[in-house]
Each structure stands twice: as C-alpha cells, then as structure tokens.
Amino acid sequence: MGIRTGAQYIQALKSRSPEIWLEGRRVTDVVSEPVFNQPIQEIAKLYDMQHDPQYQDSITHICKETGERVNNSFLHPTSYEEMMARSQLFEIYAKSTFGLMGRTPDFLNVVVTGMAHNGWFLDQYNPDWSVNIRNYYNFIRDNDLFLTHAIINPQNDRSKNSHGQKDMFTHLGAVEETPEGLIVRGAKMLATLAPITDEVIIYSFPGFAPGDERYALAFAVPVDTPGLKLICREPMQDGKRSQFDHPLASRFEEMDALLVFNDVLVPWDRVFLYNNVEAANLLYPKTGIAQQPAHQSGVRGYVKLAFATEVACKLADSIGVDGYLNVQNDLGELVQNVEVIRSLLRVAEYEYETTASGEVMPNAAALETIRGMLPKMYPRAIEVIQIIGAGGLLMSPTGNDFNAPEIRSEIDKYYLGRDGVDSLERVKLFKLAWDLCGEAFGQRLVQYERYYTGDPIRKRAIFYNGYKRKAKFLMVDEALSVTNEFVKDQPKLAK
Numbered sequence: 001m002g003i004r005t006g007a008q009y010i011q012a013l014k015s016r017s018p019e020i021w022l023e024g025r026r027v028t029d030v031v032s033e034p035v036f037n038q039p040i041q042e043i044a045k046l047y048d049m050q051h052d053p054q055y056q057d058s059i060t061h062i063c064k065e066t067g068e069r070v071n072n073s074f075l076h077p078t079s080y081e082e083m084m085a086r087s088q089l090f091e092i093y094a095k096s097t098f099g100l101m102g103r104t105p106d107f108l109n110v111v112v113t114g115m116a117h118n119g120w121f122l123d124q125y126n127p128d129w130s131v132n133i134r135n136y137y138n139f140i141r142d143n144d145l146f147l148t149h150a151i152i153n154p155q156n157d158r159s160k161n162s163h164g165q166k167d168m169f170t171h172l173g174a175v176e177e178t179p180e181g182l183i184v185r186g187a188k189m190l191a192t193l194a195p196i197t198d199e200v201i202i203y204s205f206p207g208f209a210p211g212d213e214r215y216a217l218a219f220a221v222p223v224d225t226p227g228l229k230l231i232c233r234e235p236m237q238d239g240k241r242s243q244f245d246h247p248l249a250s251r252f253e254e255m256d257a258l259l260v261f262n263d264v265l266v267p268w269d270r271v272f273l274y275n276n277v278e279a280a281n282l283l284y285p286k287t288g289i290a291q292q293p294a295h296q297s298g299v300r301g302y303v304k305l306a307f308a309t310e311v312a313c314k315l316a317d318s319i320g321v322d323g324y325l326n327v328q329n330d331l332g333e334l335v336q337n338v339e340v341i342r343s344l345l346r347v348a349e350y351e352y353e354t355t356a357s358g359e360v361m362p363n364a365a366a367l368e369t370i371r372g373m374l375p376k377m378y379p380r381a382i383e384v385i386q387i388i389g390a391g392g393l394l395m396s397p398t399g400n401d402f403n404a405p406e407i408r409s410e411i412d413k414y415y416l417g418r419d420g421v422d423s424l425e426r427v428k429l430f431k432l433a434w435d436l437c438g439e440a441f442g443q444r445l446v447q448y449e450r451y452y453t454g455d456p457i458r459k460r461a462i463f464y465n466g467y468k469r470k471a472k473f474l475m476v477d478e479a480l481s482v483t484n485e486f487v488k489d490q491p492k493l494a495k
C-alpha cells in the first residue's frame with residue numbers, strides 16, 4: 001500500500017475498539033471522543049502531507065524493495081544525503097505542530113528502522129528475533145502504521161529492580177511460553193498518543209540485573225490486542241474549549257497512557273527479544289536506536305524552542321517592552337539558545353558517523369549535547385514568556401467577550417497594545433503565550449522536554465563517562481610536562 005492518507009488513518013482508528021479508559025469510563029469511539037478528536041486531525045494532516053505535491057518529494061521516497069512510495073522515516077541512511085532526507089522530513093513534520101507534538105509517526109518509524117537494520121545484533125542471541133523485526137519493519141512501512149511505545153516501568157519503588165517489586169508482575173514480564181507465543185503480564189508506561197495509534201511497541205532502557213530475565217523483553221502488538229488496557233492520564237483539555245481561547249492546547253495535546261497487559265498473548269513472530277538481560281541492556285548502546293531517533297527529537301526540539309522564542313519576542317513587541325535593556329537581555333539569550341541548538345544540529349549532521357555496517361548516523365556527541373541543553377533552555381524560554389507577559393497573561397478576555405456588544409468597546413480600549421497593535425491581535429497573542437506557559441498543557445510540554453527520553457541527569461552522567469573513556473586529556477599532560485624535571489625523585493604514579 002505505501003503512504004496512507006489522513007482519511008485512511010482515521011478509518012483504521014474507526015475500524016477497531018481498543019480498551020481505552022478515560023476518567024473512569026471506557027471510550028468506545030476514539031474518533032468521536034472530544035479529547036482525541038482534534039489531535040487525530042493533526043496527525044491526519046501529517047498523513048495527508050505525504051500526498052501533497054508541496055511536500056511529497058521532501059518527505060517520501062520510492063522504496064527500492066517494493067517500488068511503492070513510503071515515508072522518509074523508513075529510510076535506512078547509508079549516505080549523508082539519505083540522512084538529510086530524513087532530517088528534512090523531521091523538520092517539516094515538526095513545523096506543522098510547532099514542535100509541540102513529540103511522538104508524531106516519524107519518531108517510532110525511525111526506532112523500528114534502526115532495530116530492523118541492525119539485525120546482526122539480535123542474530124547473536126536468536127536469529128528469529130532479527131527476522132521478526134525485519135518483517136515487522138516491512139509491515140509498518142508498507143501499511144504506513146502509527147506506533148506508540150512504552151519503555152519504562154511504572155514508578156513504584158525505584159530503589160528495587162523489576163524482580164524485587166512486591167508483586168512479581170507489577171513490571172511487565174513474561175508469564176509463560178505457549179506454542180502460539182509468549183503470555184505477558186504487568187504494566188509499562190508512558191505511552192504517549194497510545195489511544196490514537198495503530199500499534200504498541202515495547203522495549204526498555206538498559207538497567208536489567210540478573211534475576212530480571214522475564215522482564216527483558218521487546219515485542220509489538222496491535223493496540224486492540226485482547227487483554228491490553230490503555231489507562232489515560234487526566235486530560236489537559238476537554239476537547240470543547242475554543243481554538244480562539246486555547247489555540248495550542250485545543251489542537252496539540254498528546255495524551256499519555258499507562259499500558260496494562262493482562263495475560264496478553266504475543267505471537268512468536270512479534271517477539272524481538274526475550275529472556276536475555278545482556279541483549280536487553282545492550283540493545284540501546286549497540287544498535288543506534290537512541291542515536292537515530294535523537295535526530296528527530298533534536299530537530300523537533302529546535303523547532304519548539306524557536307517557536308517559544310518567537311512567542312516571547314512577539315509578546316514583548318506587542319506591549320512595547322522590548323526597548324528595555326532587561327527585556328532585550330532575556331530575548332537575546334533565547335535567540336542565542338536557538339542558535340546554539342541550530343549549530344549543534346548542523347554539527348551533528350555534517351560530522352556524521354558511519355557504523356561498521358554502513359549505517360550513517362548524526363554525530364552522537366552533538367546530539368547528546370542537544371539532549372543535555374534543551375531541558376534547561378526550553379523551561380528558560382517559558383520562564384521568559386512568563387516574566388515578559390507578567391499579569392497580562394492571566395487577564396485575557398475570552399472570544400465570547402469580543403462577541404458581546406455590551407462590553408466590546410471596553411475590551412477594545414483596555415486590551416489595546418502598543419501603537420499599531422489592536423486589542424484582538426494583542427489578546428490572541430497573549431492567549432497563545434498562556435497555553436505555552438500557564439496552562440497544564442504547557443506544563444506538560446516543559447515536563448516532556450525534561451524527560452521524554454529518560455532522566456537528563458543520568459543521561460548526562462552516561463555521556464560524561466563515555467567521554468572520559470575516550471578522552472586522554474593530553475593538553476593537561478603537555479602543560480605539565482615543563483614541570484616534570486623540577487622535582488627530583490618524583491614518585492611514579494600508577495596510570
């Protein structure tokens with residue numbers, strides 16, 4: 001089939017009924033559910049862009065294996081040009097949601113593409129696994145499916161490993177093997193956008209210890225697989241608030257869900273890794289399934305930071321405060337932060353790395369630096385919006401107020417901006433800013449930037465340890481060499 005349209009994506013959602021729980025009730029028609037309706041439309045637009053002549057050549061290509069047109073996120077890059085074809089897709093998709101939707105379909109397509117093309121890694125443990133992931137890659141590419149993923153365990157007792165939790169099946173684990181497949185039980189989180197996807201893929205961050213074998217798993221199942229429950233967090237918008245009053249929250253909320261597996265059967269041909277702590281711990285570092293999607297996240301994060309910066313600049317200009325030194329200093333800082341991320345992306349792409357198997361990946365150090373910086377830069381951009389918007393952020397009237405003739409003249413007079421900015425323009429801008437910096441929707445976006453791919457503190461520690469292993473700190477040795485002869489009988493230090 002190749003690329004789907006938005007209508008085909010929506011039709012697929014209508015054709016099944018996964019077990020979705022939202023505020024204590026079962027959702028039976030996900031497409032008509034107000035909370036999900038608009039986000040579904042936003043995802044559908046991405047599918048439609050694949051057919052739009054304005055974008056088609058930039059975000060899709062003809063698959064060499066099938067001759068069908070498929071999304072660029074399924075490209076396995078073996079050259080700079082192929083890597084950049086993916087980068088272009090990431091940017092076009094990110095811009096269409098202002099970087100506010102992190103788990104658009106391209107994200108997990110890249111993960112599966114990475115796993116499937118690193119079959120050599122899985123082959124070492126079980127050749128069936130590499131065949132399974134390769135077939136799965138073909139399946140989602142050729143049907144243009146939308147995946148969610150859950151890679152962390154429920155947050156119960158983080159001081160204990162999976163096998164040390166009070167209930168053996170709190171964390172998702174294998175219960176038994178049957179001729180048809182593996183029976184799994186327990187929970188996994190935090191599956192962003194799960195209710196509006198087609199498939200669920202499970203794998204894990206490293207950190208398994210001996211005794212955790214049953215939890216060392218990777219597999220994929222359809223979202224409506226019997227026994228799989230999706231328990232949504234509290235929605236941050238009810239789907240009924242107007243786009244005038246909440247121009248971002250009404251469109252781009254990504255629902256997050258806990259996935260509960262109640263003795264779910266995973267067919268053997270959907271098992272990619274099982275019962276092997278070493279393989280589960282090495283999957284991330286050895287296959288680039290972190291590095292390739294970090295490219296998508298870096299591009300998306302750049303767009304999101306640039307968007308928040310634009311909002312801050314326009315806000316300041318609209319009320320005539322951007323002539324003040326303190327405001328210029330804050331805005332200048334944000335613009336420089338955007339430039340830092342843009343430069344790091346360019347370094348990541350120009351100084352790409354080629355693996356032993358010929359896969360081209362953006363430079364890891366530059367991508368990890370983006371990962372380390374954005375959790376500080378994005379919250380800072382939000383803080384600057386709050387500082388500049390000040391009390392005005394809380395004071396916006398609603399669209400209905402503009403439509404009430406009895407108060408319209410007062411609204412127009414007292415919500416006026418600087419010369420040339422009328423009340424409507426000013427209020428619309430302040431509402432956009434409030435969605436980003438005040439609403440629960442905006443707070444989730446901050447939390448997303450901190451945690452979307454793991455704990456930034458531990459990630460930076462891993463980065464430093466990796467750096468230290470490679471670095472020789474030779475400049476210090478050279479600087480110290482002039483002192484070598486000064487003290488006689490220097491003790492020989494162990495290296």
Ligand SMILES: Cc1cc2nc3c(=O)[nH]c(=O)nc-3n(C[C@H](O)[C@H](O)[C@H](O)COP(=O)(O)OP(=O)(O)OC[C@H]3O[C@@H](n4cnc5c(N)ncnc54)[C@H](O)[C@@H]3O)c2cc1C
Pocket residue numbers: 103149150151152155158189190191192193256444447448451452453454455457458
């Ligand atoms: C908005 C949002 C969307 C997300 N989307 C997805 C998704 O689509 N799919 C998915 O799988 N995941 C998703 N995540 C989850 C993300 O992977 C986790 O939030 C992240 O890995 C951190 O895990 P945690 O939230 O359980 O925090 P924890 O690991 O419980 O950490 C809590 C605190 O304790 C500290 N801590 C915990 N353990 C240690 C330790 N061993 N050493 C030192 N400090 C420790 C941490 O530094 C942190 O401050 C999302 C998260 C957010 C916020």
